[in-house]
Amino acid sequence: MTDLTTKISTLSVEEKRSLLKQLIQKKTSAVEIFTNDNDNDDIPLAYYDFSHSPQYRNLEQMISGIKTKGGVVDPYFKVREGINSNTIVIDGREVINFSSYNYLGFANDPDVSLAAKAAIDRYGTSVSASRLLSGEITIHRELEQEIASLIGAEDAIVFTAGHATNESTIGHLFDKNDLILHDELIHNSILQGCLLSGSTRISFPHNDWQTVDQILTEQRRRYKRVLIVIEGVYSMDGDIPDLPKFIEIKKRHKSFLMVDEAHSMGVIGDRGRGIGEYHSVNPADIDLWMGTISKSFASCGGYIAGCQAVVKYLKYTAPAFVYSAGMSPGNTAAALASIRKLKAEPERVQSLHERAKLFLELASDRRLNTGMSKHSAVIPVIVGNSVRCIQLSQALFDRGINVLPQIYPAVEDKAARLRFFINFNHTPEQIHFTVNTVAKELDQI
Ligand SMILES: Cc1ncc(COP(=O)(O)O)c(C=O)c1O
Structure with missing residues (x-):
C-alpha cells in the first residue's frame, strides 16, 4: 500500500486525471490498475501463450484430421517394448517391423x-x-x-x-x-x-x-x-x-x-x-x-x-x-x-542386399509401386493419398506388420507412401508374408 501511495504521489496532474477516469470506467481499484494495467493490453494472447499460437492450433487440427479422416488411431509415438529390429513389441503384441534404421542388426x-x-x-x-x-x-x-x-x-x-x-x-x-x-x-x-x-x-x-x-x-x-x-x-x-x-x-x-x-x-x-x-x-x-x-x-x-x-x-x-x-x-x-x-563381417551386408532384393522383386511381381528404389534398404510403397496411406498402415498393423506412413507435408499427397526399412535380421518368410499382405490390404482399401 505504501508503494501505491508513493506511486500515486509521483503522478502528474494529467496522469492522476487519467487514473480517476479509469477507476470510474473499469469500476476497479487503484491496486488492480497498478498491478494489471500496462501498455501491453493490446498484445494478442497468441503472441505470448503457446497453446493459443496459430502453429499449435494447426498442428492440433492436422492430428485430429488424421484421426477422423483416416478413422484410425494416431500412428505416431507408438510406445514399443524391447528392441527395434525385424520384430517389435507394441501394446504387448509382437509384430514384424519395418520402421527401424537398425540396418545391420548391430543395435541388438x-x-x-x-x-x-x-x-x-x-x-x-x-x-x-x-x-x-x-x-x-x-x-x-x-x-x-x-x-x-x-x-x-x-x-x-x-x-x-x-x-x-x-x-x-x-x-x-x-x-x-x-x-x-x-x-x-x-x-x-x-x-x-x-x-x-x-x-x-x-x-x-x-x-x-x-x-x-x-x-x-x-x-x-x-x-x-x-x-x-x-x-x-x-x-x-x-x-x-x-x-x-x-x-x-x-x-x-x-x-x-x-x-x-x-x-x-x-x-x-x-x-x-x-x-x-x-x-x-x-x-x-x-x-x-x-x-x-x-x-x-x-x-x-x-x-x-x-x-x-x-x-x-x-x-x-x-x-x-x-x-x-x-x-x-x-x-x-x-x-x-x-x-x-x-x-x-562384410557378409552381413550381402545378406541385407539379398533381403532388399527379395522385397523389391516380390513387390514388383505384385505390381506394388516402389518408385525409384534400387540397390538400397529403403523401399517405399507409394499409395498416393495420405488418408489411404494411414488406413493401410493401420490395416497392416492389425495383420501383424509395423510400417509407418509418410504423408503430406513430409511428401506430396499424391506421393504418400509406406516406407519399408529392410534390415539384416528380416527372414525371407517375413518378407514374403509382408509383400503378400500389403498387396491384399491395398486392394481392399
Ligand atoms: C538423410 C538424413 N540425414 C540426416 C539425418 C539426421 O540423422 P539423425 O537421426 O542421426 O539425427 C537423417 C535422419 O533420419 C536422414 O535421413
Missing part, C-alpha cells in the same frame, strides 16, 4: 552391447564436458579414425546428432557470399543448415546433375564458394544418385561436394562402405562426407569425414561441437564396435 548385437556397457563402466554414462575441455576420451579418437579409414578420408569428427551435424557444419562453413545447390529431396537437416548459413540456396530437380551444371555455368562467378549437396541413398525413395557425374561437375566449376550417407553407409557397396564404394570413386573427390551413426552403427550421432584441414577447423570452431558435451561413452563404444564388426 551382443558384442556391441558389451562394448557399450564396458565403456560405461570405464568412463561413466556421460563425458560431462565439451570435448575441447575435459570431455575427450580415447574412444572418441578411435571412432573418428575408424570412420575415416572406412571411407578412405584423411580424418573425421563426430557430433552427438546427425541432424546437428548437417545443420552446424553447413551453417558454420558457408555464408552470405556463397551458393548452396541441393537436391529437391534433400533432408531437413541440410535445409536448416542452408538457412543458418545465410547463403543463396537453389534446389535442383531430383538427381538432375545437368541442371546443376547449367546453373553453375551461368552463375558460378557471382559467388565466392559453391556447395553441392546430395544424399548417398535418398531417405524417402531409396534411390542412389550418379555420384561420378556430380564429381565431374564440382571439379569443373571449382565447387565443394557434400554427400549425406545417413542411409547409404553400412548399406550399399559390396562391403557396406557406402556410395563411394558403390561407384568406386576416389574418396578425396568428395569434400564433406557426412553420415549418421544412429542407423547402421547402432548409436546416436553424426560425422563429417574429409581432409584434415576441414576436420580440424570444425573441431575448434563448429558450434554444435565446441559448445556441446561430447558423445557419451556408451554411444561412442557402440558405434566403434559396430564399425569394427562391419569390417570383420
Whole structure:
C-alpha cells in the first residue's frame, strides 16, 4: 500500500486525471490498475501463450484430421517394448517391423552391447564436458579414425546428432557470399543448415546433375564458394544418385561436394562402405562426407569425414561441437564396435542386399509401386493419398506388420507412401508374408 501511495504521489496532474477516469470506467481499484494495467493490453494472447499460437492450433487440427479422416488411431509415438529390429513389441503384441534404421542388426548385437556397457563402466554414462575441455576420451579418437579409414578420408569428427551435424557444419562453413545447390529431396537437416548459413540456396530437380551444371555455368562467378549437396541413398525413395557425374561437375566449376550417407553407409557397396564404394570413386573427390551413426552403427550421432584441414577447423570452431558435451561413452563404444564388426563381417551386408532384393522383386511381381528404389534398404510403397496411406498402415498393423506412413507435408499427397526399412535380421518368410499382405490390404482399401 505504501508503494501505491508513493506511486500515486509521483503522478502528474494529467496522469492522476487519467487514473480517476479509469477507476470510474473499469469500476476497479487503484491496486488492480497498478498491478494489471500496462501498455501491453493490446498484445494478442497468441503472441505470448503457446497453446493459443496459430502453429499449435494447426498442428492440433492436422492430428485430429488424421484421426477422423483416416478413422484410425494416431500412428505416431507408438510406445514399443524391447528392441527395434525385424520384430517389435507394441501394446504387448509382437509384430514384424519395418520402421527401424537398425540396418545391420548391430543395435541388438551382443558384442556391441558389451562394448557399450564396458565403456560405461570405464568412463561413466556421460563425458560431462565439451570435448575441447575435459570431455575427450580415447574412444572418441578411435571412432573418428575408424570412420575415416572406412571411407578412405584423411580424418573425421563426430557430433552427438546427425541432424546437428548437417545443420552446424553447413551453417558454420558457408555464408552470405556463397551458393548452396541441393537436391529437391534433400533432408531437413541440410535445409536448416542452408538457412543458418545465410547463403543463396537453389534446389535442383531430383538427381538432375545437368541442371546443376547449367546453373553453375551461368552463375558460378557471382559467388565466392559453391556447395553441392546430395544424399548417398535418398531417405524417402531409396534411390542412389550418379555420384561420378556430380564429381565431374564440382571439379569443373571449382565447387565443394557434400554427400549425406545417413542411409547409404553400412548399406550399399559390396562391403557396406557406402556410395563411394558403390561407384568406386576416389574418396578425396568428395569434400564433406557426412553420415549418421544412429542407423547402421547402432548409436546416436553424426560425422563429417574429409581432409584434415576441414576436420580440424570444425573441431575448434563448429558450434554444435565446441559448445556441446561430447558423445557419451556408451554411444561412442557402440558405434566403434559396430564399425569394427562391419569390417570383420562384410557378409552381413550381402545378406541385407539379398533381403532388399527379395522385397523389391516380390513387390514388383505384385505390381506394388516402389518408385525409384534400387540397390538400397529403403523401399517405399507409394499409395498416393495420405488418408489411404494411414488406413493401410493401420490395416497392416492389425495383420501383424509395423510400417509407418509418410504423408503430406513430409511428401506430396499424391506421393504418400509406406516406407519399408529392410534390415539384416528380416527372414525371407517375413518378407514374403509382408509383400503378400500389403498387396491384399491395398486392394481392399
Ligand atoms: C538423410 C538424413 N540425414 C540426416 C539425418 C539426421 O540423422 P539423425 O537421426 O542421426 O539425427 C537423417 C535422419 O533420419 C536422414 O535421413
